Amino acid sequence: MKQYFSEIYTGGKSLVEGLGVTFKALFQPIVTVQYPREEIDITPNYRGHIDLVLDPEKNTFLCISCGMCEKACPSDCIKIKGEKLEGEKKKTLVLFELDFTKCSLCGACVESCPKDALEFSQEYNLAAFSREAFHFDILKRLEERRT
Amino acid sequence: MLESDFQKKNRFFLNMGPQHPSTHGVLLIVLEMSGEYVLDPQPVLGFIHRMHEKMAESRPCQSFMPNTARMDYVCALPYNHGYVSLVERKAGIEVPRRAEYIRVITSELNRVASHLLWLGAYLLDLGAFTPILYGFDDREHILDILEDITGSRLTYCYYRFGGVNQDIDDKFVDSTRAFIKRLRKRFVIYEKLVTKNIIFIKRTENIGIVSPDMALRYGMTGPNLRGSGIAYDVRKNEPYSIYPEFDFEVPVGEQGDCLDRYMVRVREMEQSLRIIEQALDRLPEGPVRAKVPKNIKLSPGDCNFAVEAARGELSYYLVGDGTGVPYRLKVRVPSYSNLSCLPELGRGILLPDLVSILGSFDLVIPEMDR
Structure with a gap:
């Protein structure tokens, strides 16, 4: 008791x-942060999908289309193509596609690049209705950033 | 267990999962029931099998790194740690001391994050909603700290053969120290809110008793084994990395019930904080990545490496054939063995108690299925 x-x-x-x-x-x-209305600053080290580095002096990409990133990628997400344009000695990048549906953001491509021509973007608000929306044309994204 | 004639005649099967909230993933448990009593629980696996081991055998060993984090997404860094250490042992790569320190600090932070998530989720299983909010608040700090150096929040791919991807800075050291201070204060809150709570004690004490003999028979490891009173911790018994240099205890339970397993994890978090503190104090200067050949050749023969993940002993077994692609990679995961005692343990208990037992095992289903 x-x-x-x-x-x-x-x-x-x-x-x-x-x-x-x-x-x-x-x-x-x-x-609590009321997310769509408020946003937290993202760390500069955040690893979003890859982007081409814009060379401020030449106002173009640093990529020499050697294909190291293509080889390093564990999931075959990257497709690049370089062509010899008239009057140029070296190859010029004409196609850089990323299949983000397969990418696991490991960073092997960025590390393997001999010219440091790749960087991680800061984009994290990614949502779409179709699979094709995540087949990024990285070269086109660079063109848009160009001034 | 009392069974009336009506119940005896009307035994039934109940499918718990694969979309049941307290199975924490796609785990199906087929329960033979009599009224509210469980007669025979049988786990069914295979809903999230992704062929991780096969993937490892079909690509160069570097390319398997992102996969390791996806086996156990709650505590990914020890999985990274086990794999890089395995290949380093096989290929004879020396790791700089600073890199080993960073690995230990981040792995232990990840262990604390995993235990905090477990604490919240377990209480959620038992019907208490508030603790998960406190747990998530603290865990969020760890994720922010780790995100700042690793670049991702959950499925880290931070360690590299011969070191780590990126060096830590003063900001990391300061915020980790601040977090340790904060979490020590929060332990008082957890004790008041959870550990001493009478409803929690009634739901966990003397429930799901795993005897030391039974734990050994099923190959249980980690906090579940230590809850049964056996002080086996890979960090102490089979030391790897720089763990022998640190002073920490291996907490053990007394009788192996759900409460003991809970207490072991809570006390383990305190020990992890001690390890992190010591590592931060003694953090050496120097490089964080050794020079490693671009194409690592795996010499013929086998090699094994075991680490202590948050759920128990994780061991990688690799057979090389002289090329850069592993001939065979076997991953021994803790959750699979921990779950295997469920049919014996769950016989003749109440259904709510089964939920309590399942939660106390801290299962991660993608790790079991791989």
């Missing part, structure tokens, strides 16, 4: 203490 009441006492006390924690939390600053 004594044990029964002491259990009720300790049990009741534990519940009140737990409620005390919740009560205290009521007066603490709000930590």
Whole structure:
């Protein structure tokens, strides 16, 4: 009988203490961020999908279309093509496609690049209705950034 | 267990999962029931099999790195750690000391994050909603810290053969120290909110008792084994990396019930914080990545490497044939063995108790199926 009441006492006390924690939390600053209306700054090290680096001096890409990233990719996401244009000694990049549906953001392509011509983008708000929307034309994205 | 004539005549089968919230993933458990009592629970696996081992055998060993994180998405860094260490052992690659320190710090942070998520999810299984919000709040800090250096939030691909991808900076060290201070204060809240709560104790004490003998028979590892009173921790018993240099304890339970498994994990978080603190104090200067040949050749013969993941002993077994592609890679995951004792353990118990037991095992289904 004594044990029964002491259990009720300790049990009741534990519940009140737990409620005390919740009560205290009521007066603490709000930590929830109302996402679509508010946004948190993203870290500069965030790894989004890859993008070509824009060379500010030449106002073009640094890529020499060697194909190292294509080889390094574990999931065959990258497709690049370089062509010898008239009057040029070296190959020029004409196609850079990324199949983002297969990419696992491991960063092997960026690391393998001998010219540091690839970087991670900061995009994380990615949602679309079709699979094709994630077949990115990276070269076109660069053209859009060009001034 | 009392069974009336009506119940005896009307035994039925109940499918728990693969979309049941308390199976934490696509796990199906076929339960033979009599009223509210479970007669025979049989787990059915294979809903999320992705051929990870086969994938490892069909591509160069570097290309398997992103896969390791996807086996256990809750505690991915120890999975990275096991794989890079395995290939380093096989190819004889020396890792710089600073890189080993960074690996230990980040792995332990990830372990704490995993235990925090488990704590919240377990309480959610038992019907308490509030603790997961506190757990997520703390876990969010760890994810932010790790995101800053690894670039991703959950499925990390941070370690590389011969080191790590990116060096840590003062910001990382400061925010980790601040987090340790914060979490120590939060442990007091968890104790008040959860550990001492009478409803929680009633739902976990003396439920799902795994005897030491039974735990060994089924090959259980990690906090589930330590909850049964056996102090086996790969970090202590088969030390790898720089763990022998740190001073930490291996918490053990007494009788192996759900409460013991809970207590082991909570105390383990404190020990992880101790390891991180010591590692931050002694962090050496130097390079974080050794020079590694571009095409790593795996010499003929086999090699094994075991690490302590958040759920138990994770071991990679690799057979090489002289090329860069592994001939065979076998991953031994802890959750599979931990679950295998369920049919024996779950006989003749109440259904809510089965949910409590399942939660206390801290199962990650993608890790079992691979």
